[in-house]
Amino acid sequence: MTKGKLFVISGPSGTGKGTICSKILDQRPSIRMSVSMTTRTPRNGEIDKIHYHFTDHDSFRNLIEADGFLEYANVYGNFYGTPRKQVMEWLDEGIDVILEIDVQGAMQVRNSYPDAVLIFILPPSLEELRNRIAGRGSETEETMKKRLGAALNEISQVGEYDYSVVNDDIDIAVDKVKSIIVSEQCRVDCENVELTVDKYKEEL
């Protein structure tokens, strides 16, 4: 049984990585997306186990102690993390898994699971990113400046990733990420080479 592949997708807020992920899940039902765990309270419309696994601080801390996260972070007093168990079970079953997480989380995943494939989604330009964020409304010049600075900070770490995809046209970007997934499935895996060769040898 070939193991599944773990794909990590990052990129500045506003680059459309969420849309890319959901389109890939629609088009490739064999891929699963991991649901994060958080200690923050659900917002309006958020459903437990769909948008997040909502939990309390004590349970989260216990899971940290038990090395139960592929990655986690404390953001303004609330914890967010990717529980390790479900992801590992899927991979063992041969199911490919996508994580949509930030750069810091991606670096943690790479350390705890070096076979992870890291994909960075880039905006066509900061100008275009500014337009997209502005389109969502309600940003002051101050917060916009902060967000673009944060975006640039994330982009400057693209060198830590295996692949980068510019999201200029959403369909082209989705196709590129799908190509990366297909190609990683075609990668020659030292562990499986002998099995592959033996399969042919048995026929002679």
Add this chain to the structure above:
Amino acid sequence: MTKGKLFVISGPSGTGKGTICSKILDQRPSIRMSVSMTTRTPRNGEIDKIHYHFTDHDSFRNLIEADGFLEYANVYGNFYGTPRKQVMEWLDEGIDVILEIDVQGAMQVRNSYPDAVLIFILPPSLEELRNRIAGRGSETEETMKKRLGAALNEISQVGEYDYSVVNDDIDIAVDKVKSIIVSEQCRVDCENVELTVDKYKEEL
């Protein structure tokens, strides 16, 4: 200017790697295929510079001396090789190049150009390979045995390749090779990371 990528496609005779390559060239006119040089005499219908660069032994040997080949071999007294100059020019111009060569040639290319991406085309089974070869006619049981043995010998070196694609359905196989090409174009390249990041920085 981003350099082009060099893709090497190998696989036992009869796996359909030639068909895969020509379909990819049809569908992606931006990719070029290198034309081999040989000292053997042209067969009926073979056109110089299209099927091969036909040349004489002295010229071929001089080009070997001048390190003018990415790979070459002597097969039953005739030389076959991939001239280095044209391929390098295309890569420098940002054009992706495909070489359809055997395992020995692929190993030489990997040594002389370590950035090359090596793709191995596998038959679904030796039984199916036997059927395909038999379908072309005129094989004795003796030569068939030899060809399947040679195929198995090549397959046993799949571990030296970056990717393997099983050619069960030709269209699926072509899509997979195209995905590998697209994904390699998305690869984060240490040489280009700074340029990428600087492009965004200039905007702030």
